[in-house]
Amino acid sequence: MIPRLFSSIASTSRNSAPLISTYLRELCSRSKNPNSIYLTRIFDEILFPCLKNAKHYVNGTDGTVHSVRVPFHEHKEMDISDYFSALGYILTHSTATASFTQLIRLLSCYAEWCRVSSFVLGINTPTVVQMLFDEPPSFENTLTRYGHANTLKFSLASSVSAGKGEGREDVRESRVSSLQSVWPHSLVYPTPVQRAHASAGIGYGRSSIEPSAELFGTPWGHCGESVSFPSMHQSITSGRPLGTLALSVKAMNCVIPGTDITPVYAMPFLISITDVIDMLKVAGALRPMCLNCLYLRNNAGGCINDHAIKYAMSGDMNHVG
Numbered sequence: 001m002i003p004r005l006f007s008s009i010a011s012t013s014r015n016s017a018p019l020i021s022t023y024l025r026e027l028c029s030r031s032k033n034p035n036s037i038y039l040t041r042i043f044d045e046i047l048f049p050c051l052k053n054a055k056h057y058v059n060g061t062d063g064t065v066h067s068v069r070v071p072f073h074e075h076k077e078m079d080i081s082d083y084f085s086a087l088g089y090i091l092t093h094s095t096a097t098a099s100f101t102q103l104i105r106l107l108s109c110y111a112e113w114c115r116v117s118s119f120v121l122g123i124n125t126p127t128v129v130q131m132l133f134d135e136p137p138s139f140e141n142t143l144t145r146y147g148h149a150n151t152l153k154f155s156l157a158s159s160v161s162a163g164k165g166e167g168r169e170d171v172r173e174s175r176v177s178s179l180q181s182v183w184p185h186s187l188v189y190p191t192p193v194q195r196a197h198a199s200a201g202i203g204y205g206r207s208s209i210e211p212s213a214e215l216f217g218t219p220w221g222h223c224g225e226s227v228s229f230p231s232m233h234q235s236i237t238s239g240r241p242l243g244t245l246a247l248s249v250k251a252m253n254c255v256i257p258g259t260d261i262t263p264v265y266a267m268p269f270l271i272s273i274t275d276v277i278d279m280l281k282v283a284g285a286l287r288p289m290c291l292n293c294l295y296l297r298n299n300a301g302g303c304i305n306d307h308a309i310k311y312a313m314s315g316d317m318n319h320v321g
């Protein structure tokens with residue numbers, strides 16, 4: 001079951017929170033879903049209070065953000081600590097069976113939900129949504145099945161809501177803790193992205209790293225990969241073939257110049273993988289992994305194929321595979 005477009009249940013208004021809340025509650029509590037106990041916790045402790053209080057995180061009792069600890073595929077104790085990660089978690093687990101093409105449509109749906117939700121919450125929209133997945137055996141076989149009734153896994157996550165600051169660092173720290181609890185290699189500071197900025201002559205000096213260093217490069221914990229990578233850490237370290245695909249939330253939600261097409265609304269009507277990929281290319285929505293995520297992948301010896309690059313370089317859509 002692929003969830004509906006958010007726009008079809010709620011007009012984009014700050015008063016839409018109760019409608020969205022009702023819809024998400026129903027999605028999380030379906031009795032046939034084997035994950036419903038975790039989805040319900042995510043709804044009760046993150047999604048519902050966030051929508052009620054118009055924030056992207058929930059205040060914890062100790063002054064930091066409140067996290068919900070749930071199993072996420074291969075990570076048995078993943079901390080979910082913000083609204084958008086929670087959305088990715090429930091979308092990942094709401095589908096019993098889906099083809100690879102449907103997975104990309106689900107990623108598009110996630111991009112739409114991020115935009116509508118951020119408007120309702122009155123905060124900045126995460127810039128990128130990302131999906132990590134077991135590589136389908138071949139592109140000819142787009143019927144390959146994913147979802148909780150099947151063996152092939154996928155994980156959806158987004159970057160952390162940027163700007164306005166409040167809660168953002170705590171959310172990143174929570175993600176970094178989850179990552180480090182299962183990651184076989186230590187992280188480097190400054191991050192590879194920050195180093196690249198520094199060596200390009202911008203950013204901080206040699207002495208100390210300012211808290212505002214993210215202005216000059218992405219910190220650890222920001223990318224969606226800091227959730228999806230730990231969720232499939234055993235697959236990554238064992239070198240199992242995985243794929244990643246990241247999309248710009250803005251590009252997916254904006255009208256393509258010169259047309260009347262908004263990708264998130266068009267995607268549900270595209271059937272073939274070729275049409276889906278063409279849409280992502282024309283929309284300019286494909287986002288390659290950043291240097292931080294490449295560093296994580298390479299240090300763990302992972303075999304993760306970046307489909308944003310693969311699709312962007314595929315001139316002839318008949319030779320995508």
Ligand SMILES: [Zn+2]
Nearest residue numbers: 223290292293
């Ligand atoms: Zn990244």
